[in-house]
Amino acid sequence: MSDGPAFQKAGSSAFHQDAEELLTELGLSLDRLLDLDVRESEHLISEVRIIVDQIRSELRDVGKN
Amino acid sequence: MPFAAGLHDSLQFRDNQVPIELANGESLKDVLSKYLVAVEAVSAPDVITSVLLLSADGKRLFHGAAPRLPQTYCDAIDGTEIGPHVGSCGTAAYYGRPVYVSDIASDPSWADYRHIALPHDLRSCWSTPIRDPNGDVIGTFAVYRPVVGGPSEKAIQAIEMITEHVAQAIILARSVQDRAGPAPRRFEAPRLKLVASNEPEAPANDQSTRLLELAEKMELKAADLDDLADRTASKQAVEAARKAAELSRQVAESIRAKVDNGPNPRRPA
Numbered sequence: 001m002s003d004g005p006a007f008q009k010a011g012s013s014a015f016h017q018d019a020e021e022l023l024t025e026l027g028l029s030l031d032r033l034l035d036l037d038v039r040e041s042e043h044l045i046s047e048v049r050i051i052v053d054q055i056r057s058e059l060r061d062v063g064k065n
Numbered sequence: 066m067p068f069a070a071g072l073h074d075s076l077q078f079r080d081n082q083v084p085i086e087l088a089n090g091e092s093l094k095d096v097l098s099k100y101l102v103a104v105e106a107v108s109a110p111d112v113i114t115s116v117l118l119l120s121a122d123g124k125r126l127f128h129g130a131a132p133r134l135p136q137t138y139c140d141a142i143d144g145t146e147i148g149p150h151v152g153s154c155g156t157a158a159y160y161g162r163p164v165y166v167s168d169i170a171s172d173p174s175w176a177d178y179r180h181i182a183l184p185h186d187l188r189s190c191w192s193t194p195i196r197d198p199n200g201d202v203i204g205t206f207a208v209y210r211p212v213v214g215g216p217s218e219k220a221i222q223a224i225e226m227i228t229e230h231v232a233q234a235i236i237l238a239r240s241v242q243d244r245a246g247p248a249p250r251r252f253e254a255p256r257l258k259l260v261a262s263n264e265p266e267a268p269a270n271d272q273s274t275r276l277l278e279l280a281e282k283m284e285l286k287a288a289d290l291d292d293l294a295d296r297t298a299s300k301q302a303v304e305a306a307r308k309a310a311e312l313s314r315q316v317a318e319s320i321r322a323k324v325d326n327g328p329n330p331r332r333p334a
Binding site for chain 1: 293315
């Protein structure tokens with residue numbers, strides 16, 4: 001990145017692992033919420049999942065750099 | 066039939082959310098992704114949808130949204146020049162009419178592209194032009210399926226309805242973009258501005274900035290999950306919503322903490 005990566009190489013792996021664990025746990029909690037069939041929750045869950053996917057994608061890109 | 070009842074209600078719900086989301090600075094890609102997620106939620110499980118956006122010169126199609134298409138596939142077709150035999154979408158945009166390819170493996174339009182699609186189990190692709198109020202093509206909406214076959218009459222009606230709603234969202238997003246001032250003629254609405262208006266805007270393509278934006282969005286969704294918990298009677302559901310909200314905040318905080326340890330893209334040196 002031209003302005004210097006905010007994600008330093010040092011410590012990035014640990015951060016990615018922690019972030020991935022959090023995202024996975026969040027995904028499981030969304031699954032749980034979806035299973036409970038709470039009215040009006042489906043759209044919200046979908047929106048959160050989109051953000052989760054986008055974060056994963058960004059983290060992958062950071063990892064490549 | 067690949068599309069179930071409830072599609073109309075889902076699209077209307079989305080329509081109501083779009084002005085709010087755009088006002089909050091969400092990108093066109095985010096808005097379109099939510100439309101497609103909503104469509105797929107009321108569709109057969111094997112339905113995968115996508116939106117491609119036509120370039121300003123009307124020559125190329127660029128990725129708009131496709132939450133369930135493989136990234137490698139999206140990357141491979143991003144920026145493809147439209148033409149008379151350019152898959153379903155490139156051909157649909159070129160002729161300005163729907164192109165329903167029932168068998169990607171044998172259709173001549175896919176001769177140069179089937180090697181990209183078939184490994185992902187994309188066997189049929191029905192594409193419909195998205196038009197602006199003047200009737201000009203501004204993109205394409207496509208339905209991919211892992212089976213060979215064309216759309217039924219009901220499916221075509223559903224596709225037409227989806228395409229109209231998506232067109233409105235694109236037009237609204239672009240009008241918001243136009244009001245916000247000139248921007249590079251790409252296909253996203255202005256990105257979420259996390260900084261105060263008198264501060265310099267962060268670089269649009271900076272990964273750290275994008276992650277901070279996502280952290281901000283995640284926090285907003287955490288608040289929505291708390292609201293959901295407040296409105297829910299079931300104890301189990303309250304606990305699940307609270308847990309999801311808490312984890313969403315942890316994700317956001319984790320990103321912020323990491324980004325803040327590096328050079329802050331919002332504060333130029």
